[in-house]
Amino acid sequence: MSVTDTxxxxxxxxxxxxxxxxxxxxxxxxxxxxxxxxRMGHKVTPGLYAxxxxxxxxxxxxxANYTLSFDALRKNxxxxxxxxxxxxxxxxxxxCAAGEGTFGTDELVRRVEAASLYDLVNHKKLILPQLGxxxxxxxxxxxxxxxxxxxxxxxxxxxxxxxxxxxxxxxxRRVRFPFYDRLILTPVELVLVLPYVFIVAAVLxxxxxxxxxxxxxxxxxxxxxxxxxxxxxxxxxxxxxxGFFVGVLVAVPFALLALLADCCSHLWVKIGWxxxxxxxxxxxxxxxxxxxxxxxxxxxxxxxxxEIFKYTRVMAYMFGxxxxxxxxxxxSGAFLR
Amino acid sequence: xxxxxxxxxxxxxYRPDDCVNxxxxxxVCPHAVxxxxxxxxxxxxxxxxxxxxxxxxxxxTTALAVEAGVGCAEALIWQAIKGGxxxxxxxxxxxxxxxx
Numbered sequence: 001m002s003v004t005d006t007x008x009x010x011x012x013x014x015x016x017x018x019x020x021x022x023x024x025x026x027x028x029x030x031x032x033x034x035x036x037x038x039r040m041g042h043k044v045t046p047g048l049y050a051x052x053x054x055x056x057x058x059x060x061x062x063x064a065n066y067t068l069s070f071d072a073l074r075k076n077x078x079x080x081x082x083x084x085x086x087x088x089x090x091x092x093x094x095x096c097a098a099g100e101g102t103f104g105t106d107e108l109v110r111r112v113e114a115a116s117l118y119d120l121v122n123h124k125k126l127i128l129p130q131l132g133x134x135x136x137x138x139x140x141x142x143x144x145x146x147x148x149x150x151x152x153x154x155x156x157x158x159x160x161x162x163x164x165x166x167x168x169x170x171x172x173r174r175v176r177f178p179f180y181d182r183l184i185l186t187p188v189e190l191v192l193v194l195p196y197v198f199i200v201a202a203v204l205x206x207x208x209x210x211x212x213x214x215x216x217x218x219x220x221x222x223x224x225x226x227x228x229x230x231x232x233x234x235x236x237x238x239x240x241x242x243g244f245f246v247g248v249l250v251a252v253p254f255a256l257l258a259l260l261a262d263c264c265s266h267l268w269v270k271i272g273w274x275x276x277x278x279x280x281x282x283x284x285x286x287x288x289x290x291x292x293x294x295x296x297x298x299x300x301x302x303x304x305x306x307e308i309f310k311y312t313r314v315m316a317y318m319f320g321x322x323x324x325x326x327x328x329x330x331x332s333g334a335f336l337r
Numbered sequence: 338x339x340x341x342x343x344x345x346x347x348x349x350x351y352r353p354d355d356c357v358n359x360x361x362x363x364x365v366c367p368h369a370v371x372x373x374x375x376x377x378x379x380x381x382x383x384x385x386x387x388x389x390x391x392x393x394x395x396x397x398t399t400a401l402a403v404e405a406g407v408g409c410a411e412a413l414i415w416q417a418i419k420g421g422x423x424x425x426x427x428x429x430x431x432x433x434x435x436x437x
Contacts, residue, residue: 099389099407133365133391134405151364168364175367239410294409297367300347300388301406301413308410308417 017050020078022071029067034184036191042067046088048115049074052081056122059163061152062108063129064089064097073129076156080163085111085126095297098135105137105144112145127152130173131297175297182228185295189224189288208330212273215254219281222250223288228295239299240311243289247282254281272329279322283315290315344383348404349392353377355400362392362401 033042044065051074060083063073070086077084087107089097097103112126128136130151138149153162153172162168197220205213227234227246234242255274290307293299339353349370356377363371363378368385371378371392378400390405 096407098391099405130365130367130391133395134389136394138361138395139397154367170369173364173367174369290410294407294411296408297389298385298387299408300386301408302348302388302404303346304408304410304413308413312414 015048015050015083017052018074018084020051020074020076022075026067026071030071033068034187036188040091043091044070044086046086046111048111048117048120049084049086050082051077051084054081054083056120058082058121059127060085060117060121060125061127061159062087062111062132064092064094064103064132066091066093066097069093069129072156073159076159079160083117083120085115085117087111094129095131095134098132101135103132104135105140108136108141109144112141112147117145117147124148125150129156130154130168131175177231177296177298179229182231185292186225186228189228189292189295190220193220193224193288208326211254211257212326215251215277215281218250218254219247219284220288222246222281223285224292226250227285227289228292238307238311239293240286240290240307240315243286244282244311246289247285248278250285251277251281269329272325276322276326276329279318280326283318283322286311287315287319339377342380342383344386346384347386347388348402349380349383349386349388350402351380352400352402355398357398357400359397361395361397365391365395367391 029042032038044067046065058081061073061077062085063069065086065088070084074084085108087097087103088111089100089102089107092100092102094103108126108128124147126141126147127150131154133151136149138151141147141149151168152159153168154175155172158168158172162172197216201213201216204216223243223246227239227243230246231242234245236242236245254277258273258277259270261270290304290311293304293307342351342353343349358374358377360373360378363373366386367389368382368387370380370382370386372381373379386403387408388403388405389407390403393401393403393405
């Protein structure tokens with residue numbers, strides 16, 4: 001992040017200035033954040049920042065102190081002279097911080113007072129991201145600070161248009177979850193489980209061969225990559241059902257490979273391995289797909305609770321049975337040769 | 338007196354009699370659950386509510402109620418295992434950090 005001392009009139013308030021250009025370091029930080037490296041370390045120092053040369057009538061934007069949130073905002077403020085008030089959300093994004101309450105009324109009031117906004121601007125307006133609304137009581141902010149909370153658009157890329165018209169259209173107010181947004185969320189899901197999967201795959205490789213080893217990786221890719229990426233194309237509403245569906249599609253080739261293996265194995269061995277694949281891969285895929293609910297902005301708590309009660313028992317039975325079957329096949333030396 | 342509006346898909350409750358038609362719920366809802374009405378706001382996409390609680394927080398009256406929380410399976414499973422209040426965001430991950 002490019003932070004410099006400002007030469008403007010705001011200097012007496014010791015306000016740092018930030019540019020709207022993202023540096024190579026910023027992009028590297030974003031990349032690392034996307035891959036869950038130093039997960040809670042992507043922070044901006046909370047407080048007030050100046051963009052350009054703000055005057056006393058310049059708008060004040062509010063955001064979280066997560067670098068991805070802060071940078072998404074500032075890169076969309078080019079050609080604007082304004083302030084950014086950064087709340088201390090412990091390095092968590094606006095949406096999650098609003099849910100946790102750190103992007104909240106008390107913190108906002110505290111930051112407004114700490115930054116002496118009353119002295120700095122001649123208006124009483126704060127522009128907040130719409131997705132911060134679950135943590136903010138706008139009428140209480142007004143009562144306690146005199147500042148009116150204006151909710152800007154969901155996406156920072158719409159800020160320029162919002163500033164031109166002074167209003168967010170219905171389209172700007174709707175949260176979307178397009179292909180690219182789903183795709184960039186998958187590395188975090190994968191990075192957290194892949195180390196364990198590689199251990200399982202390595203063990204399977206040595207005790208059962210390359211195909212069972214690859215099936216472990218395929219199961220994870222089905223639930224943590226394919227299901228999120230193809231989400232709207234997969235039938236069923238529940239994430240678990242979507243994960244089961246993709247898991248079965250991925251498991252079928254493994255099952256066919258086992259059944260059609262050109263070898264001297266007994267038929268029961270072939271059927272055993274095929275059954276194990278058909279039980280294990282969909283169970284793992286469904287569980288990972290269920291976990292992806294936390295990455296979206298359209299699953300409700302009561303809906304996810306219903307889904308957990310409805311599917312996790314089935315997943316557990318399938319996984320347990322499949323695992324026991326695979327262990328039995330391995331221990332009894334019943335490999336596909 | 339208008340009926341209280343509920344839906345089987347979620348916990349959002351709307352009491353039209355308490356609505357002052359300020360439009361804040363329309364402004365903050367990311368799923369266009371609400372739409373402007375002549376006298377009060379209308380609930381037009383009730384099943385799309387994902388219980389974020391933004392409308393309730395910003396409603397100046399008691400027209401809206403919801404059991405707010407995040408639809409995150411990981412957080413809810415952690416809560417079931419470890420107990421405690423409803424989680425706001427994901428529970429501890431495998432690295433012992435919080436999500437996001």
